[in-house]
Amino acid sequence: MSTSALQTAAPAKRATPTLALGAIGVVFGDIGTSPLYTLRECLxxxxxxxxxxxxGIVSLILWSIIVVVTLKYVCFVMRADNDGEGGILALTALASGVAPVRLRRLLLTLGVFGAAMFYGDSMITPAISVISAVEGVTLVDPHLSTWIVPIALVILTALFRVQKRGTGAVGKVFGPIMLIWFLTLAVTGVMNIASRPGILQAVSPAFALEYxxxxxxxxxxxxxxxxxxxxGGEALYADMGHFGKRPIRLSWLLLVFPALVLNYFGQAALVLNKPSVISQPFFESVPAWALIPLVLLAALATVIASQAVISGAFSMTKQAVQLGMLPRIPVVHTSSHEVGQVYVPFINLTLYVAVVFLVLFFRSSDNLAAAYGIAVASTMLLTTLLMYFVTHCLWRWRPLATVAVIGPMALVDALFVASNANKIMDGGWFPLLAGAALFTVMTTWHKGRETIVQRIKSESLELAPLIKSLTAGEHPVMRTQGTAVFPGGVARMTPTAFLHNxxxxxxxxxxxIFLAGSTDNTPHVSDDVRVSVESLGHGCYAVTVRHGFMEIPNVPAILELVEKQIPDWRYDPADVSFFLGRDTIVATGKSHAMPLWxxxxxxxxVRNAAQAAEYYSLPPNRVVEMGGQINL
Structure with a gap:
């Protein structure tokens, strides 16, 4: 198949070691840079x-990682793949597809809220990661403290400016750099543990429980x-579709997890031996000659961690658009080989503005740490709640077994959400405010689209009877040569663009040809079942198009599939005109579905959504737009 009907691509089959190296560079960037500030903030x-x-604290860190990341995500949640894809929206689609009908709207709401919280995390991660790495320069020269914010802003500005070039070229060096980073974490950890091996007693959970x-x-x-x-625990699940379960699990168990634990224990040993280093235990853990190389390596690692989160926000946006949670947003494909590599200019600019605000407002990783955590903890709790429906409704676990597994996980997640709630007044308000704004936008768009569809169904003419009336009888409508295609319609209803024409x-x-699309609860749909053609007679065809939530419709390519099901018709781009409705939405305050605001x-x-012609990949010189007005 030379042309896919939708702009999507599954990851190529590559060897597990190659995928594992890629996972080290992309999946573990966020959690891998946490040692820069975690123990310091805990103490x-x-x-x-x-x-x-x-x-007590280092034991808590160890067992939190074991319980939440290893047991919950690596061993349990990653089993719930949606056709190989992971992440809060993929899980929402999977859970809502098997849950009782009466609960599906609730699950959708939970998924939308989780996605909104993810965007809040995407704003804070670049800010806290980069600024915490740059703070290491103060150990080289304390007078450089005034340059921390400017240097961080320069790095972040450069990071967001290069997004439009795509991550393909840069991504090739992510893995090796992060491999060096994790080996450095392990080596420095072992060096400091050697000076106080008694710290290894904290491996026992008794110390955490006693504390x-x-x-x-x-x-x-x-x-x-x-x-x-x-x-960074949620990233293990969210990036599963890019690398697969096995490479991520191997990378975590064989390298990332041991390196993180060794480094945290090494920092703990260091502060016990030298309490004065509490302000920067990570950078103090190396000899003076290695400080500058470590600062540079940390800066690279934090840039990579930020890149992974930004790319995740781009992918999340594409999923949200397809699931009807966000308006059409221009998506730029940055690779001719890997269609999954996308750049979303609007999201990039929004994240950049938010990150700059965070750096200028909070000015240090200490202050940013107060804003960090509440968004991610909320997403983790929602993931656990959605997993209940997967285990009970899809996997058919017995109720007792489901509660026995989900209950403790939900309790741990709720505990972390509650503990992070203490940070709301100190900075946690920002991700909650950003998440609430995005949640409002997403639910408003979803509800507005439902209202419009219902309005069309109640006020528009049914397509089949109209076609019959226009083509039969003594005075049939005049016909002209060529093919007219009407994308984006509602199934069985007459498009407004057709009536205007x-x-x-x-x-x-x-x-x-009347195209009506629907989004499945799966990431991808095979071309074999993508289109269903119904003949309405007299050269008119109603086509139902299915696509997954990871796919962007490509109407010209869809027509190549339609061609196979319509006898005596051949798709000729020069002979086709695409008719699109450009409706103006007027807020009247009379809708029972939504308040006036x-x-x-x-x-x-609606006014600021991307042009339908661009979204559907239509040739601009073959598009005819017909205006109309819809009163809410």
Whole structure:
């Protein structure tokens, strides 16, 4: 098959070692840079350095990683792949497809909220990662502290400017750099553990439990900082479609997890031996001669971690558009070989503005850490709740087994959400505010589209009877040569563009093809079942098009599939005209579905959505747009 009917591509089959190296470079960037600030923030929240604090906190970090990342995500959640894809939206589609009908709207709401929180994380991760790496220069010269923010802004500006070039070329060096990074974490950790091997006793969960029991109030606050060690956990699941389960699991178990644990324990040993290094235990863990190389390596690692989150936001946006949660947004494909590599200019600019604001407003990783965590913790809790429906409704687990597994996971997630709630006034308000704004936009768009479809169904003419009336009888409508295609219609209903063409031109084309699309709860749909053609007689055909939530419709390529099902018709691009309806939405305040302010927001989103011709990959010189007005 030379041309796919939708702009999508599955990852090529590559050897597991190659995929594992790629996963190291992309999947683990966020969680891999957490040692830059996690233990420092934990000790700060605990009130300082003493053996009880250090042993208890490092044990909490270890067992949090084991329970949340290894057991929950690597061993459990990654089993719930949606045709190989992962992430909160893919899981929402999977769960809503098997859950009881009465609960599907609720699950969709949970998924939309989780996606909105993901965008909040996408704003904070680049800011805190890059600025925490740059802060290492203060150990070289304390007077450089005034340059931390400018240097971080320069790095972040360069990062966002190169997004339009695509990640293909840069991605080739991500894996090797992050491999060096994780080996450096392991080596520095071992060096410091050697000076105080007794810290390895904290491997026992008894130290974590004792710390929680001895000072539960302080421990509850500390948990909000312990969560910083887990912030990249959701990425393991979200990036599963790019690399597969096995490479991600192997990379985690054989390299990333051991390296992180060794580094956290090494930092713990260092602060016990030298409490004065509490302000920067990560950078103090190497000899003076290695400080500058470590700062440079940390800067590269944080840029890679930021790149992974930004790329994830681009992919999430594409999924949200296809699932009807966001308006059509221009998507630029940055590779002719890997169609999954996309660049979304609007999202890139939005993230950049938000990141610059965060850097200028908070100015340090200490302050940013207060804003970090609540968004990711919320997404993790929602993932667990959605997994309940997958285990119970899809995997057919018995209720007792489902509750026995999901219950403890939900309890741990809820505990981390509650502990991060303490940070809301100190900065956690930002991701919540950003998430709430995005949640409002996404739910308004989804509800507005439903309202429009219902309005079309109630007010428009049914297609089949209209075609019969126009082509039969004593005075059939005049016909002209060529093919007219009407994309983006509602199944069995007459497109407004068709009615406008009849009204203004008074003719029908020899061949008329009415396309109505639907998005499946799977990432990809095979071309063998993508189109279904129904003949309405007299050269008119109603075509139902199915596509997955990872795919962008490509109408010319779809017509190549339609051609195989229509006898005596051949798709000739020079003989086809595409008729699109450009409807103006007017907010009247009379809708029972939405209040006036949401009607106005929906109308604004419609006005600023990407052009349908661009979205459907239509040749501009073959497109005819017919205007209309819809009163809400």
């Amino acid at each position: 700060k929240a605990a009130g300082g350095v003493n053996p009880a604090n250090v042993y 929680l029991a001895h000072a539960p109030g302080t421990a509850f606050i500390v948990l909000g900082s312990v969560f910083l060690a887990l912030t 009849l009204k203004h031109n008074g003719v029908m084309h020899r061949i008329n 949401r009607e106005r927001l929906f109308a604004f989103l």
